[in-house]
Amino acid sequence: MTDKKQNLLLMFDRPQEPSFMVKKDATDVSHKFDVPQSFLSDRYKPIGAEIVNRFGEDEGNKIPVTEISLPPLGEILDLGRQENFSLFIPKHRKLAGRMIDIFLGMRNVDELQSMALYARDRVNPYMFNYALSVAILHRKDTQDLDLPSFIASFPDKYVDSRVLSRAREEATIVPAGSRQPIEIPRDYTASDLEFEHRLAYFREDLGINLHHWHWHLVYPFEAARTVVDKNRRGELFYYMHQQIIARYNFERLCNKMKRVERWTEWKAPIEEAYFPKLDSLVSSRAWPSRVANQRIQNLNREVDQIKIDVDDMVRWRDRIYAAIHSGFVNGENGQQIQLTENEGIDILGNIVEASILSPNRNFYGDMHNMGHVFISYIHDPDHRHLESFGVMGDSATAMRDPIFYRWHAYVDNLFQDYKATLPRYTVAQLDYPGVTVQDIEIKARGGTANVINTFWQQSDIDLSRGMDFQPRGSVFARFTHLQHQPFTYNITVNNQGQARMGTCRIFMAPKFDERGNPWLFRDQKTLFIELDKFRVNLKQGMNTITRNSNQSTVTIPFERSFRNLDNNRPTGGDALAQFNFCGCGWPAHMLIPKGSPEGFTAQIFVMVSNFEDDRVNQQIDGFCNDAESYCGIKDKLYPDRRSMGYPFDRMPRDGVDTLQQFLTPNMRAQDCTIRFNDRIVKPTART
Numbered sequence: 001m002t003d004k005k006q007n008l009l010l011m012f013d014r015p016q017e018p019s020f021m022v023k024k025d026a027t028d029v030s031h032k033f034d035v036p037q038s039f040l041s042d043r044y045k046p047i048g049a050e051i052v053n054r055f056g057e058d059e060g061n062k063i064p065v066t067e068i069s070l071p072p073l074g075e076i077l078d079l080g081r082q083e084n085f086s087l088f089i090p091k092h093r094k095l096a097g098r099m100i101d102i103f104l105g106m107r108n109v110d111e112l113q114s115m116a117l118y119a120r121d122r123v124n125p126y127m128f129n130y131a132l133s134v135a136i137l138h139r140k141d142t143q144d145l146d147l148p149s150f151i152a153s154f155p156d157k158y159v160d161s162r163v164l165s166r167a168r169e170e171a172t173i174v175p176a177g178s179r180q181p182i183e184i185p186r187d188y189t190a191s192d193l194e195f196e197h198r199l200a201y202f203r204e205d206l207g208i209n210l211h212h213w214h215w216h217l218v219y220p221f222e223a224a225r226t227v228v229d230k231n232r233r234g235e236l237f238y239y240m241h242q243q244i245i246a247r248y249n250f251e252r253l254c255n256k257m258k259r260v261e262r263w264t265e266w267k268a269p270i271e272e273a274y275f276p277k278l279d280s281l282v283s284s285r286a287w288p289s290r291v292a293n294q295r296i297q298n299l300n301r302e303v304d305q306i307k308i309d310v311d312d313m314v315r316w317r318d319r320i321y322a323a324i325h326s327g328f329v330n331g332e333n334g335q336q337i338q339l340t341e342n343e344g345i346d347i348l349g350n351i352v353e354a355s356i357l358s359p360n361r362n363f364y365g366d367m368h369n370m371g372h373v374f375i376s377y378i379h380d381p382d383h384r385h386l387e388s389f390g391v392m393g394d395s396a397t398a399m400r401d402p403i404f405y406r407w408h409a410y411v412d413n414l415f416q417d418y419k420a421t422l423p424r425y426t427v428a429q430l431d432y433p434g435v436t437v438q439d440i441e442i443k444a445r446g447g448t449a450n451v452i453n454t455f456w457q458q459s460d461i462d463l464s465r466g467m468d469f470q471p472r473g474s475v476f477a478r479f480t481h482l483q484h485q486p487f488t489y490n491i492t493v494n495n496q497g498q499a500r501m502g503t504c505r506i507f508m509a510p511k512f513d514e515r516g517n518p519w520l521f522r523d524q525k526t527l528f529i530e531l532d533k534f535r536v537n538l539k540q541g542m543n544t545i546t547r548n549s550n551q552s553t554v555t556i557p558f559e560r561s562f563r564n565l566d567n568n569r570p571t572g573g574d575a576l577a578q579f580n581f582c583g584c585g586w587p588a589h590m591l592i593p594k595g596s597p598e599g600f601t602a603q604i605f606v607m608v609s610n611f612e613d614d615r616v617n618q619q620i621d622g623f624c625n626d627a628e629s630y631c632g633i634k635d636k637l638y639p640d641r642r643s644m645g646y647p648f649d650r651m652p653r654d655g656v657d658t659l660q661q662f663l664t665p666n667m668r669a670q671d672c673t674i675r676f677n678d679r680i681v682k683p684t685a686r687t
Contacts, residue, residue, distance in 0.1 A: 005142055005144075008136065012148050019033050020044075032062050033065055035117060065117060080124065089306065089393070096130055100227065134223060137217065149210065150214070160188050160277050179474065183477075188277055189276060202590070205590060210587075221353055221356065228356050230632065231638050234346040235345045247529050250529060253510045254676075260405045267295060270290070270375070271292060272406075274401045275290075287390060296375060297381040316367040317414075330359075344422075349415075353368050373389070377393070424652060431666055432665075434496040434497035437607070443488055450671065452675070454593075455677045455678075456483065484592040489606075491547075492544055494542055499540055501536065504607075505608075506533070506605070554586050585630065615641060618636055
């Protein structure tokens with residue numbers, strides 16, 4: 001990889017500082033772009049000579065910049081540099097799509113660098129970061145670059161404003177080598193008087209929110225079709241969010257709370273309040289709060305080009321439900337597009353999210369995104385108070401708000417209604433004749449069989465790349481997050497036939513409902529969270545499958561969630577080309593739900609399915625596929641021919657009322673206990 005490509009990453013450093021200022025790379029080396037005077041913004045052009053004299057001799061490696069014929073930015077500049085940016089707002093995502101297309105249209109890295117430098121000092125910083133990130137991920141000549149974590153550029157979307165204030169003080173007074181981490185309080189958005197605050201450790205987890213942001217970065221819904229049109233994209237939108245709701249409900253049950261209630265009465269008051277305690281470094285304004293019992297109202301915000309009624313949402317919903325129960329959708333030219341057994345969920349996912357792949361955006365509307373927008377503007381629907389949107393309006397912050405889960409529980413129920421129309425899996429579609437899962441044991445080193453221990457752990461992240469303080473140097477924030485003790489699966493499988501391959505699918509669900517009663521399977525099936533999925537070679541006779549929890553195909557390790565670019569970076573080849581995509585994945589520290597001090601009873605489910613029915617013929621060795629279940633594989637087909645969530649994605653066959661009745665010989669369920677220990681493990685010392 002050339003240094004020329006690496007220079008693009010400097011544009012993520014201190015996003016509010018002009019491009020001619022000294023930038024620092026991941027190794028803390030200084031660099032300067034030799035910005036042509038013609039590229040300077042209107043604010044600095046009149047004093048261009050003074051700028052050259054003042055900053056021209058500053059320390060740093062000088063980077064030449066090619067003057068090119070620049071395409072006009074036009075409407076892209078309508079979004080001011082001090083405003084917030086939301087992919088959910090149609091105007092914003094259209095502008096971002098145009099910016100992405102301009103970056104993708106640059107003929108080489110030199111031109112991309114020049115265009116990006118010109119845009120950086122003119123375009124909204126949030127939109128610039130998003131558009132350049134998407135372009136780098138999808139251009140053939142830049143996809144091997146290592147994008148820094150979004151939290152490194154914009155810590156204000158994740159960290160309490162008091163932490164940022166203390167970080168500035170620490171940086172100003174204390175030399176870089178002696179700075180102490182600024183601890184983020186565990187309970188800074190509410191007290192225990194707020195019932196929903198019990199789940200703050202989940203909703204406000206930095207890794208979870210980064211996962212949601214990065215997923216939408218990898219799967220944009222507005223840009224050139226070559227960027228958006230990925231294999232089974234609509235289905236993955238459904239499944240990734242379905243798993244979020246399943247995990248959230250699991251956590252609620254661990255905390256003696258009932259499952260989340262769908263947000264069904266759109267004109268009724270929203271009982272939950274949320275006060276995010278975040279300040280924007282770009283606008284220097286606090287993120288708006290939502291008090292209890294507010295109602296969404298018709299939106300008329302000229303500044304955002306949004307004029308829409310709540311009744312429009314109702315019409316879109318009714319049309320989508322009509323399509324589900326008729327079995328087809330209406331295309332733009334009046335044609336009927338069948339919602340087939342295998343492809344229907346993909347079509348429906350694109351309609352609900354309203355990506356450019358929707359077969360009829362005008363008719364089926366923008367239900368999912370506008371649900372976010374209505375809630376995010378609940379405090380100022382007509383812009384009379386000149387307020388921006390709340391946290392529900394940003395994919396980087398939306399999961400912090402309790403209403404996110406009520407809204408997505410509603411969206412997921414819509415998908416579940418569609419799934420209920422599909423043929424039930426027969427025993428033949430579930431069984432793998434001759435293969436029997438005989439035993440399951442999970443065990444931590446030195447621990448008790450089938451007991452998983454969870455606890456609190458503290459970790460440090462560096463905020464300095466996103467903060468405009470002097471002098472430079474690392475400034476760490478320390479946050480407390482859930483963690484589990486690593487464990488191993490030991491699975492015994494009897495193969496009565498010849499040697500063959502299978503797919504081992506591992507899920508977990510709560511064993512009992514809110515009242516302590518065993519589940520009806522039709523209810524429990526939507527609570528199974530995927531833990532792992534991998535190929536196994538089965539020899540004839542008895543097989544013992546051993547698998548470590550840190551090998552999960554759902555999660556990415558802590559270091560990758562927070563993108564320390566100097567840790568665990570591949571040295572070349574295809575592995576390096578996939579490294580950016582690897583930033584997408586559920587955080588490993590949140591693989592296992594919290595459990596309870598007395599021990600929460602769950603069920604581990606293991607299935608070995610016929611690999612010949614699962615196989616997707618493609619080469620993925622060396623590719624980033626360790627979080628494939630929620631994120632797919634870059635530039636490849638989704639690596640499982642089965643429907644996402646199989647075998648729990650459809651209603652059960654007749655006569656199946658319990659999990660035990662659902663099982664075929666190639667499946668097994670094992671009771672386990674998740675025991676939470678209310679202790680805090682301090683971070684290891686940094687070197």
